[in-house]
Amino acid sequence: xxxxxxxxxxxxxxxxxxxxxxxxxxxxxxxxxxxxxxxxxxxxxxxxxxxxxxxxxxxxxxxxxxxxxxxxxxxxxxxxxxxxxxxxxxxxxxxxxxxxxxxxxxxxxxxxxxxxxxxxxxxxxxxxxxxxxxxxxxxxxxxxxxxxxxxxxxxxxxxxxxxxxxxxxxxxxxxxxxxxxxxxxxxxxxxxxxxxxxxxxxxxxxxxxxxxxxxxxxxxxxxxxx
Amino acid sequence: xxxxxxxxxxxxxxxxxxxxxxxxxxxxxxxxxxxxxxxxxxxxxxxxxxxxxxxxxxxxxxxxxxxxxxxxxxxxxxxxxxxxxxxxxxxxxxxxxxxxxxxxxxxxxxxxxxxxxxxxxxxxxxxxxxxxxxxxxxxxxxxxxxxxxxxxxxxxxxxxxxxxxxxxxxxxxxxxxxxxxxxxxxxxxxxxxxxxxxxxxxxxxxxxxxxxxxxxxxxxxxxxxxxxxxxxxxxxxxxxxxxxxxxxxxxxxxxxxxxxxxxxxxxxxxxxxxxxxxxxxxxxxxxxxxxxxxxxxxxxxxxxxxxxxxxxxxxxxxxxxxxxxxxxxxxxxxxxxxxxxxxxxxxxxxxxxxxxxxxxxxxxxxxxxxxxxxxxxxxxxxxxxxxxxxxxxxxxxxxxxxxxxxxxxxxxxxxxxxxxxxxxxxxxxxxxxxxxxxxxxxxxxxxxxxxxxxxxxxxxxxxxxxxxxxxxxxxxxxxxxxxxxxxxxxxxxxxxxxxxxxxxxxxxxxxxxxxxxxxxxxxxxxxxxxxxxxxxxxxxxxxxxxxxxxxxxxxxxxxxxxxxxxxxxxxxxxxxxxxxxxxxxxxxxxxxxxxxxxxxxxxxxxxxxxxxxxxxxxxxxxxxxxxxxxxxxxxxxxxxxxxxxx
Numbered sequence: 101x102x103x104x105x106x107x108x109x110x111x112x113x114x115x116x117x118x119x120x121x122x123x124x125x126x127x128x129x130x131x132x133x134x135x136x137x138x139x140x141x142x143x144x145x146x147x148x149x150x151x152x153x154x155x156x157x158x159x160x161x162x163x164x165x166x167x168x169x170x171x172x173x174x175x176x177x178x179x180x181x182x183x184x185x186x187x188x189x190x191x192x193x194x195x196x197x198x199x200x201x202x203x204x205x206x207x208x209x210x211x212x213x214x215x216x217x218x219x220x221x222x223x224x225x226x227x228x229x230x231x232x233x234x235x236x237x238x239x240x241x242x243x244x245x246x247x248x249x250x251x252x253x254x255x256x257x258x259x260x261x262x263x264x265x266x267x268x269x270x271x272x273x274x275x276x277x278x279x280x281x282x283x284x285x286x287x288x289x290x291x292x293x294x295x296x297x298x299x300x301x302x303x304x305x306x307x308x309x310x311x312x313x314x315x316x317x318x319x320x321x322x323x324x325x326x
Numbered sequence: 327x328x329x330x331x332x333x334x335x336x337x338x339x340x341x342x343x344x345x346x347x348x349x350x351x352x353x354x355x356x357x358x359x360x361x362x363x364x365x366x367x368x369x370x371x372x373x374x375x376x377x378x379x380x381x382x383x384x385x386x387x388x389x390x391x392x393x394x395x396x397x398x399x400x401x402x403x404x405x406x407x408x409x410x411x412x413x414x415x416x417x418x419x420x421x422x423x424x425x426x427x428x429x430x431x432x433x434x435x436x437x438x439x440x441x442x443x444x445x446x447x448x449x450x451x452x453x454x455x456x457x458x459x460x461x462x463x464x465x466x467x468x469x470x471x472x473x474x475x476x477x478x479x480x481x482x483x484x485x486x487x488x489x490x491x492x493x494x495x496x497x498x499x500x501x502x503x504x505x506x507x508x509x510x511x512x513x514x515x516x517x518x519x520x521x522x523x524x525x526x527x528x529x530x531x532x533x534x535x536x537x538x539x540x541x542x543x544x545x546x547x548x549x550x551x552x553x554x555x556x557x558x559x560x561x562x563x564x565x566x567x568x569x570x571x572x573x574x575x576x577x578x579x580x581x582x583x584x585x586x587x588x589x590x591x592x593x594x595x596x597x598x599x600x601x602x603x604x605x606x607x608x609x610x611x612x613x614x615x616x617x618x619x620x621x622x623x624x625x626x627x628x629x630x631x632x633x634x635x636x637x638x639x640x641x642x643x644x645x646x647x648x649x650x651x652x653x654x655x656x657x658x659x660x661x662x663x664x665x666x667x668x669x670x671x672x673x674x675x676x677x678x679x680x681x682x683x684x685x686x687x688x689x690x691x692x693x694x695x696x697x698x699x700x701x702x703x704x705x706x707x708x709x710x711x712x713x714x715x716x717x718x719x720x721x722x723x724x725x726x727x728x729x730x731x732x733x734x735x736x737x738x739x740x741x742x743x744x745x746x747x748x749x750x751x752x753x754x755x756x757x758x759x760x761x762x763x764x765x766x767x768x769x770x771x772x773x774x775x776x777x778x779x780x781x782x783x784x785x786x787x788x789x790x791x792x793x794x795x796x797x798x799x800x801x802x803x804x805x806x807x808x809x810x811x812x813x814x815x816x817x818x819x820x821x822x823x824x825x826x827x828x829x830x831x832x833x834x835x836x837x838x839x840x841x842x843x844x845x846x847x848x849x850x851x852x853x854x855x856x857x858x859x860x861x862x863x864x865x866x867x868x869x870x871x872x873x874x875x876x877x878x879x880x881x882x883x884x885x886x887x888x889x890x891x892x893x894x895x896x897x898x899x900x901x902x903x904x905x906x907x908x909x910x911x912x913x914x915x916x917x918x919x920x921x922x923x924x925x926x927x928x929x930x931x932x933x934x935x936x937x938x939x940x941x942x943x944x945x946x947x948x949x950x951x952x953x954x955x956x957x958x959x960x961x962x963x964x965x966x967x968x969x970x971x972x
């Protein structure tokens with residue numbers, strides 16, 4: 101007969117984890133003198149097998165005192181391979197103008213050659229659908245000076261005129277940021293440039309509304325993680 | 327002087343609370359302040375300090391240890407390496423429930439062994455936070471190791487972050503603490519040395535696997551301590567010239583392997599993990615996490631000697647001094663350049679096809695040796711060891727049918743290189759002889775055992791790599807051939823290998839194992855998740871052993887990190903190919919890309935822990951419960967079980 105020891109909560113395995121990270125938390129100044137506060141962050145709680153994750157992105161026009169974009173997603177995320185997770189949840193956009201709610205399906209993980217990939221499919225109430233691909237790559241100048249390159253592209257399968265999205269490749273955002281790890285990985289100030297561009301029907305819609313279709317920004321901010 | 331008087335003289339100089347054979351000890355578990363000289367932080371200690379006291383037992387005595395928990399959380403004390411009834415082993419959830427805040431738990435057990443051991447908390451991350459101390463057990467009879475003076479040299483890697491924070495950061499970002507990653511500058515200088523495309527191809531190979539050559543030490547940023555003193559605080563042990571000084575090295579680190587040397591002194595290793603070994607004089611040795619090594623040094627000059635313990639990945643170090651008077655110091659060596667993994671360290675991974683890997687790109691430069699040096703050793707290998715290689719081939723062919731002999735790239739040995747002449751055949755001849763004579767000298771079972779150890783799947787990649795020994799030193803079978811982790815002595819001398827260890831006395835009569843249990847050490851660095859056979863502790867069934875059997879464990883390291891595997895309660899007889907003279911240990915380090923065997927006489931009933939001793943690997947799943955079924959009555963209680971083997 102095997103000996104028995106009083107059952108106790110297993111002390112040997114740390115199971116639940118949480119974290120908060122802002123990849124971008126910055127001030128942007130455009131070539132048309134526009135000032136914007138912008139962020140891209142996420143937080144999670146959970147186990148290796150299942151995490152609840154909040155993802156938030158936004159752009160706040162400092163002159164207009166209005167949110168140009170404001171997205172919040174709540175997803176459940178689970179591993180599907182050694183390097184990739186699948187995620188599913190809901191996205192709510194509440195910027196200036198009409199609100200939108202989408203279902204989210206996506207994958208996130210690390211592709212060969214160290215590209216961080218986050219790809220999502222969004223489907224809205226009115227049958228709208230679009231995909232967004234976010235690719236990040238880091239270059240270590242030293243072990244503390246890091247160049248971060250990011251590409252974010254949105255492709256819409258359907259038109260949503262009310263929020264200015266046309267069918268096809270609608271927009272890209274390309275960023276290049278030089279950061280320095282000031283306190284561990286907790287706080288890393290950076291400077292950089294960001295290029296935003298609208299394409300195709302989306303560009304035409306922007307022109308109709310007398311909005312810019314291409315913009316360069318100088319950015320300064322902090323990457324932080326806790 | 328009689329041995330006894332010399333012993334007393336030595337002991338009297340120790341900085342110990344009390345020396346005696348008192349069978350009752352008291353320990354409190356307290357919040358303490360730890361000052362490393364680099365930073366000050368709150369931690370956990372024993373009797374008001376970290377490290378805790380050195381507990382001195384005598385073989386044959388029955389000890390009673392009252393542990394009072396002054397924390398506001400559960401605690402536990404595990405007696406690392408001690409053979410005792412499982413209910414006294416101190417692992418919450420396996421041996422007992424743990425010690426509640428305010429509670430005093432009384433441990434009682436007989437001391438059935440001698441040697442150097444240590445104790446530490448087995449609850450959460452209390453051990454990395456400071457809850458550890460040393461144990462010295464005097465033999466029942468006169469100590470066969472003669473010495474005039476002794477010191478405990480307890481190493482640790484004290485980090486400014488506490489354990490929970492480190493674990494969480496690793497989960498968020500597995501390279502959070504890795505500040506030795508290859509940079510753009512490294513790429514440029516490497517490209518200058520070996521060509522742009524060769525460097526590019528190398529980076530692409532690693533990038534394709536999403537692995538980092540820099541994954542040698544995943545928790546950097548620590549200050550190395552000796553007996554609680556940082557390098558600037560310089561722990562010092564005094565000696566008189568001509569004395570034999572016994573140093574009891576204990577690696578109590580959470581995550582760090584140390585390469586230990588004392589420039590100017592030969593270290594004669596006399597004990598490993600508390601068990602006497604045939605003395606091995608070396609210039610340097612690597613001490614795995616949780617291992618202990620006793621060495622004898624004989625400083626003859628009236629001067630100071632630096633004890634220099636450099637971390638395996640070179641990201642940190644501990645430093646102390648042996649001196650003839652307080653305040654005396656010796657130069658502190660510079661750290662060597664960081665170690666990086668090579669493709670050979672990946673060869674344990676399933677699904678890796680070495681044939682595709684472009685060996686031409688991986689060998690020399692990866693190892694960071696000058697091309698000339700490598701030509702030398704490759705030729706040495708080719709010329710000297712064809713006999714051995716033939717045997718290896720046969721062995722490996724049966725071990726791994728998929729091996730691609732074509733990929734062995736004998737062509738890369740550069741036989742035609744000009745340095746062929748220059749390197750000197752006369753140098754090779756004695757080496758070949760040495761190699762052969764060792765084979766001749768060993769007992770009958772040796773050849774087979776040795777090849778078992780060598781089966782190490784260091785395989786095809788290894789073959790073309792021809793070791794890292796620039797002076798033609800013998801390949802170390804406990805590292806993948808061409809491994810970036812293979813240690814070399816800083817002075818070019820002898821570096822201790824597991825293969826050098828021979829038990830001074832066999833502990834058990836030799837017999838064939840009743841069965842073999844294969845344990846693949848697995849994990850995913852990117853998720854910072856570690857496991858055994860792909861299963862984490864929380865999802866795993868216990869390993870069930872039968873009392874009275876002798877089990878052979880086969881460890882296959884499929885990860886890119888080194889794992890110090892620790893079985894509680896029973897000895898781990900490491901197979902170095904020496905049959906009954908195989909060394910007896912409590913921790914067996916398994917290097918990346920290797921397979922290592924150990925055997926265990928299952929002579930301790932009950933429930934035991936078995937785990938990787940890297941704190942954050944154990945906590946994220948590289949842990950198992952071992953249940954020994956059958957045997958003498960194993961009712962739960964604190965009654966000491968008399969006798970036992972040691």
